[in-house]
Amino acid sequence: LIETEDLTKVYPMGKEGFAALNGISLSIERGEFLAVMGPSGSGKSTLMNIIGCLDSPTSGKYLLEGEDVGAKSDLELAGIRNQKIGFAFQSFNLLPRATLIENVTLPLSYSRVPRRQRAQKAEEILQRVGLETKFNQTPTELSGGEQQRVALARALVNNPVIICADEPTGNLDTATSREIMEMLSELNKDGTTIILVTHDSENASYAKRIITLRDGRIVR
Amino acid sequence: LIETEDLTKVYPMGKEGFAALNGISLSIERGEFLAVMGPSGSGKSTLMNIIGCLDSPTSGKYLLEGEDVGAKSDLELAGIRNQKIGFAFQSFNLLPRATLIENVTLPLSYSRVPRRQRAQKAEEILQRVGLETKFNQTPTELSGGEQQRVALARALVNNPVIICADEPTGNLDTATSREIMEMLSELNKDGTTIILVTHDSENASYAKRIITLRDGRIVR
């Protein structure tokens, strides 16, 4: 499903730039549940952003369902992203002045789901993450862990083929974290491919395979 | 040092508002290390914001060093806050276009530390949280866990009497989290009062006392 060859990512910094990824080659099969671990600053989010088609590598190949993503235009990338990938950002990236329902239905406007069904789908997924009493709130009126769950709900609402979740439980208590991980586990059993960045070993135990990054390389 | 009596906080929402705190009475002695735990949405950050003089309660009393904080003007509150309290936000609240040194020296401009010493103090604390290679970066060029450590460094730079740290390790791997907790532990041994919101039981084990919130009340 996903195949990368020798990916690098160099951010502009000073004269030579900063290499956040130094040659990542990774194969992910359809239906896998992969955890990506590693120290703070090791390149996990950078790798996720490239796999999630949100950013381009500096060099190296990325094949998604056999097609070379690097050769795509921005418009094509956005289309692939909206149809196939659900992305939950580490920094949430919610629209601060839109309600939770508006935030979660945003991806549905790309996938031509009929309008009257969109709010219902959004309500269902918000209820699954425990936010049924906050539908008409805006993200600025929520706690940190509540915003984090909205970001995850938005990633799941479109039933994507691939879910990229970047540290989805950092602001959640243990019981709520477990509910989120159980939900991801169920989606994986139904065939969804899940790539989870986490530094929590209990979360990682739900995955079938764990890779560990350090200084932009896969060390395990 | 800190004494609250029957604090409530009602956010504007619909007709009756939403009661995030429902009568919190709490005493914190000088030099304590207190952990505040509880489910996502239980009122931890709301309580921290009031104790840290960033927000006012809807009702109830808050005495800081015997003085009634509720009776203070905004200007007086800002003065108390800058001199006595170091606050590390759950959402970091960094200046996105300022460098790390500029972000961390900001509190020092209030406390009349001579300019040439400010950068040196900022560099020292940034080095202690492991960011010595990123002094001239801006927060937008950092990973989630790196931003989180800058927020904590800014809270510590002014050697405050009280440190309020709201989930300071949610984006950090286990080894980095432990370094941060060891550092807080050392500061507490030197007499700093620490109030730590966390949902990580390993972090809470560094504290001397744990209180648990649920639906805006102390349940334990």
Ligand SMILES: Nc1ncnc2c1ncn2[C@@H]1O[C@H](COP(=O)(O)OP(=O)(O)OP(=O)(O)O)[C@@H](O)[C@H]1O
């Ligand atoms: N401005 C607001 N308007 C309405 N409700 C609010 C507002 N801010 C917070 N709340 C609500 O108050 C409750 C407590 O929020 P708070 O941020 O204190 O929770 P928390 O314990 O810190 O949660 P977390 O662990 O997820 O960070 C939440 O249910 C939240 O939705």
Ligand SMILES: Nc1ncnc2c1ncn2[C@@H]1O[C@H](COP(=O)(O)OP(=O)(O)OP(=O)(O)O)[C@@H](O)[C@H]1O
């Ligand atoms: N725009 C940028 N410019 C320069 N350096 C950057 C930029 N974005 C990220 N970096 C650096 O690249 C490295 C990897 O960042 P990344 O966000 O991928 O780390 P991470 O593994 O997700 O860390 P965390 O667990 O703290 O979220 C970090 O050291 C960071 O400082």
Ligand SMILES: [Mg+2]
């Ligand atoms: Mg990250």
Ligand SMILES: [Mg+2]
């Ligand atoms: Mg909070």
